[in-house]
Amino acid sequence: MLNKPEMNEYPPYYEGYVNHVPDGDLLQILDAQLKETINLLKDVSEEKSEFRYAPEKWTIKEVLGHITDTERIMSYRLLSIGRGEKEMLPGYHDDEYVKRGKFNRFSLQELLHHQSLVRQHTILLLGSLDEEALVQRGRANGGEVTARAIGYIIAGHEIHHRRLIEERYLKSDNF
Secondary structure (H helix, E strand, O other): OOOOOHHHOOHHHHHHHHHHOOOHHHHHHHHHHHHHHHHHOOOOOOOOOOOOOOOOOOOOOHHHHHHHHHHHHHHHHHHHHHHHOOOOOOOOOOHHHHHHHHHHHHHHHHHHHHHHHHHHHHHHHHHOHHHHHHOOOEEEEEEEEEEEHHHHHHHHHHHHHHHHHHHHHHHHOOO
């Protein structure tokens, strides 16, 4: 079972994500999250999936694309740091990734399928790392982080955005 990382295992700006993750087996949490996200969005129409709760905000499809892209990037960091990479891994500009991802051209079901495949990869990768690899420290986006912390950041990032979808999109008077 993967235990929550200590605060010294990740930069302070990730604390909110890590704190969102409930206690328990992280691999089971990640698997359950995927099911929760699919269940949350499965009945959203294509028209509604392009809803923005405010001008210049992302659509539901863009939020889902962002969650998936971020998990891809974090999984690469997880692999790299778990394998002992010592070079600084780059950050990324999420707004630019969403803009260039052009997620609204995909159906919501396609985007959910992409997220499902990426999540399955993340679970397999995390499950393959031994304790030594999980506590391995590396550098990414200007800070030091452990492989284990990255797993929790992935989970917390999805929780954060799923809550935003529930609160700002699905409960909006304009939805």
